[in-house]
Amino acid sequence: MASTAQAAGELASIPRILARNAAHYGDRPAYREKDLGIWQAWTWAEAAAEIEALALGFMTLGAQPGDKIAIIGRNRPALYWAMISAQMVGAVPVPLYQDAVGDEIAFVLEHCEARFVVAGDQEQVDKMVDVKDSLRHLEHIIYLDPRGLRKYDHQHLTAYTELQNKGRDARDAFQPEIKRRTDALGYDDTCVMLYTSGTTGRPKGVVLSNRNIIETAKNSAEFDHLRQSEEILAYLPMAWVGDFIFSVGQAMWCGFCVNCPESADTMMTDMREIGPTYYFAPPRVFEAKLTSVMIRMEDAGRFKRWLFKRYMAVAHRVGPAILDGKPVSGGDRMAYRLGEIFVYGPLKNTLGLSRVRVGYTAGEAIGPEIFDFYRSLGINLKQLYGQTEASVFITQQRDGEVFSDTVGTPTPGVELRIDDATREVFYRSPGVFVEYYRNAESTASTKDAEGWVATGDAGFIDPESGHLRIIDRAKDVGEMADGRLFAPKYVENKLKFYPDILEVVVFGNGRDRCTAFINIDLTAVGNWAERNNIAYGSYQELAGHPKVLDTIQSHVEEVNASLANDAMLSGCQIHRFLVLHKELDADDGELTRTRKVRRRIIEEKFADLIAGLYDGSEKVSTVTEVTYEDGRKGSISATLELRDAKVYPTENRMAAE
Template sequence: MANTAQPHGGLVSIPALLSRNAAQFGSKAAYREKEFGIWQSWTWSETAEEIEAIALGLLALGIEPGDHVAIIGRNRPALYWSMVAAQKAGGIPVPIYQDSVAEEMAYVLDHCGAKIVIAGDQEQVDKVLEVQDRLPEIRHIIYQDARGLRKYDHSHLHSLADVQAEGRAAHDRLMSELNRRESAIGYDDTCVMLYTSGTTGRPKGVVLSNRNIIETSKASAEFDRLVSSDEVLAYLPMAWVGDFIFSMGQAYWTGFCVNCPERPETMYENLHEIGPTYFFAPPRYFEERITALLIRMEDAGRLKKWLFDTFMELARRVGPRLLDGKPVGLMDRIKYAIGQVFIYGPVRSRAGMSNVRVAYTAGEAIGPEIFDFWRSLGINLKQLYGQTEASVFITQQPDNEVRADTVGVPSPGVELRIDDSGEVYYRSPGVFVEYYKNPESTASTKDAEGWVATGDAGFIEEGTGHLRIIDRAKDVGKMASGALFAPKYVENKLKFYPNILEAVVFGNGRDYCAAFINIDLTAVGNWAERNNIAYGSYQELASHPQVLAMIQGHVEEVNRSLAADEMLSGCQVHRFLVLHKQLDADDGELTRTQKVRRRIIEQKFGDLVTALYDGSTEKYTETEVTYEDGRKGSIKATVQIRDAAVVEVRTPTLEAAE
């Protein structure tokens, strides 16, 4: 392979980083895993020895350079080692989602032509065996956990321990070949192949080179000043690019320790025991933990509840400011310090966040309240924006420049470009090589100059230089005035209110934006109960004047926040209605993953959409619904349409409502 540059002292591959770590951090823990109730650990030099034994064993099984080795299972040290061992022996690791069904697995195994499969346990082995007839390429299946597999035909099935033992026995015979293979690895050779989850169409195999992974890991590790004493908990799927960067790339680059939970169900407990310093979780995770905490606080005694409420109020006010190093009064500082002892410390500890120095979230929009909750506890929670094709990092938030509504500045080495339609493009050393065996998709995603289309629309904020993602590019449109229309951005803002379950915003090609809103029956029902408002059904509650007034308050608040935003001030919601039925996947209004199907809703409730724009204050409508047993019926209702106050903005030529 032609290497243009070898900038990092010959550290051109993960095996090379492993050798450096074994020499430099030999006696420091590299991996930990809880087993039999005790945290077992392996130092970097022990890790190097284990990996070498697997690599030699793979050679003994006849692995050839360029062979794909599929890795399937939950996060366990031995499976991480297997990936490095495969690389050492000249192979390409292909981690596969452990929860994929046999059919999905068959597609991936067939597409990459895996010769060897390394599986965690019987469950994964069974899936591979089920589809093996169609996959003549598979020569060997290796498993880690022998349980339940003793009776299986072992002609092509091996336990990982046996493979290692064979490797160790053949040490003298195969070592020179292993060294030869390892030294042949080039900077632009494939490091790993990761399959995108494929929400639309077949999964695509994203080929990432050593350059992609190492450059990205180096840059991002330096960005957050990660060091060898950091700790992470590896609990997200091994087949996901994030885990590969956090638990492999960055771990090998900086030499920090990767901790594997005992079982997926013990993750919370293990997190608490380990107390990682560097942590990633999707927004949903942060939300769930708050809900769990608040529910427990509801059951707490009065004093505790009062303490919690009082100090959380203080934390919301001063916590994020303290974190960002902004000025805070002396009294507040003292009170915060007291809160640290009684409330914040224990809450952080319970959540396993006592030692967190850097925490990231990404994947979807996070509610500002959720975001601020964690930050007010003194946790440096930040957002990043990334893709498999970028080896994760496109943008990330620097310390002290953290906000809920941006995804940060371009990561080191990343160039950003926004095209005329508003779509975000990037170019970086982490940009993937190609989609495996799929040149058309490669060509339509990555242009000749290396720019990659994200499929998301966004803009770079003047002044701060932060990127803000507003929507999927295909959903973004223009209003009649020419102003930008980004429905999902507005919908997310509305949905951050607990009372609003779902929102659908219209406005593409129209004079102003208008919205359908679904109330959250649990939250609003709870509110109604506390305020002695009687209701018999969703429909009745949804049309209650007080509920409408409450929702109007939310909408107007959203309008005020949109007005402050020069790009999206045109998206203020001028008129809205609360739908008389809940949007439902059974009626085709939502997808099975609970995403709104805009076009179908627009057609189905066409009369209501018209009413939003013709100035009427109420509209009689009938809607067909499907009951759970499959029968059809219809709901009749007179839906009220309300005007919401909007904030006048000077820029684009907007007409006020009516």
């Protein structure tokens, strides 16, 4: 409690922690960004000066305490600064997803009553200009990259650097007021508002206080012994709570350096150059990296392939044990060391993972093969479980206690409870959000009077390890017509572990059997097609190829076989499936911006295909509307082949018959 009281006194807000960092380690790098091919660095002192200049600029625009300032664009130091500048003038930063389209943005801006927007580039400014007239509160847009904006009407538009200059000129007039407002920030004042993408309905604005962010950052940083010398790569959406905790909360608390890549396309090169020591990526990123390694190995010469295979076998056998500090024979240790020289070291270097001391993945289940692959290379990859409402951390895995199918034990400060009847997971922690902005009804249904929050996920504590295991979304877990358990995500994840399969949607709630929609992975299947001399012109054509369907069918049947062994989930075997003619896409509303499947919308949109799966037809013709990146709409028509998959009798049923 002593540390809490102290934190509340001196470090009760992000601007105050910034002041501490600037004072104590002013000449250490705080932010780096690759610009014009060169890494530019800002020390804590320089960053603090930039942030103050922008805060002064906000004052010249008349920013008031409690105003909302929206921030939209790719990860750049200047946009992180904008969030802290907003806090300094008593305003609340609201980061938005940069790939959000017009009406999503309009809804959020109107809901939070944003007066100002800081936009990354012309693309984002264009979106703002499009929706501005329909918004009652938006007054001014500040842009970072001036390219293409020279000739825009600048009545409600100002360049970031220009606003900073105006602020510096007015320093004498506004500095005392900024100091007063910054000093007034307390532990329970709002730190940030993050809109959740929401699998259903309109996004909700999660209000997180300084207490939520700072306590969470402190507890989780201590848990993993994060230090001032860490390097992280900021590349995940700024509107996502994880990025806010890693790149703002923990970075500020520990005083480590946040590195911003040059662009999304240069990520791999930039990551190699930086060599982060603390790294977070969703499972699909690890999956994509592994896929690209495997594809490149298949194209390598015979000797290299032999070397890779030989030493990956060694790593697979003893790597995780060495990482966990378990006893391993001298011979194996020697072989592993040679492997490090020939294979693991160079491979980690190529992937930019050489220096990773703490790596995390979360958001979806990760395939055990993928997880083990990275751990066997000696990368300390762990899993955590969290959500926006908890300021990320609910549970995480401790060093040396890592399993691919659990999400760890509660983070320090978090209490966990599992409802006996519904199996839903509840938690209570210092990171628990204040409220959903202007939505008391949802707040009340999520958080009870004692501060317990419902996660919406069903899970249980694994009796062997004491770790939490998540089965599925609580509302998606259902019953089939005959009363057997229906857990779609469990089955989907099993299928998604095959590199050929990108996305799966399983149906069967309240029905007599399960069916599935499948999206193939264009990279993996495309490479396979090339090697086997199969020509294709589009995703749709490849997805409908009989040989592709055969491969997918064999995957489905393998999964069915493994489900048959699981007494609880044997009812979820997939009887019929189809490979969709288009990739599920967030622009069409089929996925959330964080790429989670929106079941209800898919069920409505493809109702004809689902009907086809259940009425036994062999072919279904359909027309689907698609939305392009710029918001235009088009449609694609296709005739899909529906296939039956072999299902296996379960031990239970055999006993019953």
